[in-house]
Amino acid sequence: MFISLIQKRRSIRKFETKEVEAEKIDRLIEAALRAPSSMGSKPWEFIIVSDREVLAKLSMAKQHGASFLKNAPLAIVVCADPDKSQVWIEDASIASIFIHLAAESMGLGSCWIQIRKRMHDNTTTSEAYVSQLLNIPEGKRVESIIAVGYPDEGKPPHKKESLQYEKVHLGSFGKPY
Numbered sequence: 720m721f722i723s724l725i726q727k728r729r730s731i732r733k734f735e736t737k738e739v740e741a742e743k744i745d746r747l748i749e750a751a752l753r754a755p756s757s758m759g760s761k762p763w764e765f766i767i768v769s770d771r772e773v774l775a776k777l778s779m780a781k782q783h784g785a786s787f788l789k790n791a792p793l794a795i796v797v798c799a800d801p802d803k804s805q806v807w808i809e810d811a812s813i814a815s816i817f818i819h820l821a822a823e824s825m826g827l828g829s830c831w832i833q834i835r836k837r838m839h840d841n842t843t844t845s846e847a848y849v850s851q852l853l854n855i856p857e858g859k860r861v862e863s864i865i866a867v868g869y870p871d872e873g874k875p876p877h878k879k880e881s882l883q884y885e886k887v888h889l890g891s892f893g894k895p896y
C-alpha cells in the first residue's frame with residue numbers, strides 16, 4: 720500500500736557497500752520517467768552515477784549535506800531544461816521524489832541532496848561544479864542528486880502525533896482541522 724510506504728519513508732544517508740542491481744536502477748529510472756510534468760513537457764534529464772571516484776567528487780558539490788554521497792553506491796542526478804518548462808523546478812522536484820519513493824518501495828534507502836541554490840565554495844555554485852564534472856550542457860539546470868543504496872541505518876517512522884496537524888486548516892485559514 721502506498722500509504723504504508725509513505726509512513727515508513729525516511730531519508731537514509733548510510734549505505735551498505737552492496738551495489739544496486741541493474742533491474743532496480745531501471746525501475747528507479749522508470750519511476751522518474753513516469754513522473755507528471757507541467758503540460759507533459761518532461762523537461763528532465765537523469766544521470767546515473769555509480770563510479771565511486773565520481774561519487775566521491777559529487778560528495779564535494781557543497782560544503783554541507785552531501786558528504787555521505789562518497790559512501791553511496793549510486794546517485795541519480797536530476798537536471799532539467801528551463802527552455803522546455805517554465806516550471807522546471809517543480810517538474811524536476813516531482814521526478815526526484817518519485818525516485819526517492821520508488822527506492823523505498825524496493826527496500827532501498829535514499830536521500831535528496833539539494834544542488835540548485837547551493838554553493839560549492841565562495842565562488843562556484845554547486846550547479847556549476849556538478850555540471851562541469853558530468854559534462855552537463857550549458858542551459859540545463861541541476862536540481863538535485865538522489866543518493867541511493869541498501870540502507871545501513873534504521874530510522875523509525877515519524878510518529879503520527881509528531882505530524883503538524885496545526886498547519887492544516889478547514890475551510891479557511893486559521894480554522895482548525
Ligand SMILES: Cc1cc2nc3c(=O)[nH]c(=O)nc-3n(C[C@H](O)[C@H](O)[C@H](O)COP(=O)(O)O)c2cc1C
Pocket residue numbers: 728729730731732783784785830831832833834
Ligand atoms: C528539497 C529538499 C532538499 C534536501 N536537501 C538535503 C541535502 O542537501 N542533504 C541532506 O542530507 N538531506 C537533504 N534533504 C533531506 C531532508 O533533510 C529530510 O527530508 C528531512 O530532514 C526530514 O527527514 P526525513 O526525510 O527522514 O523525514 C532534503 C530534502 C528536501 C525535500
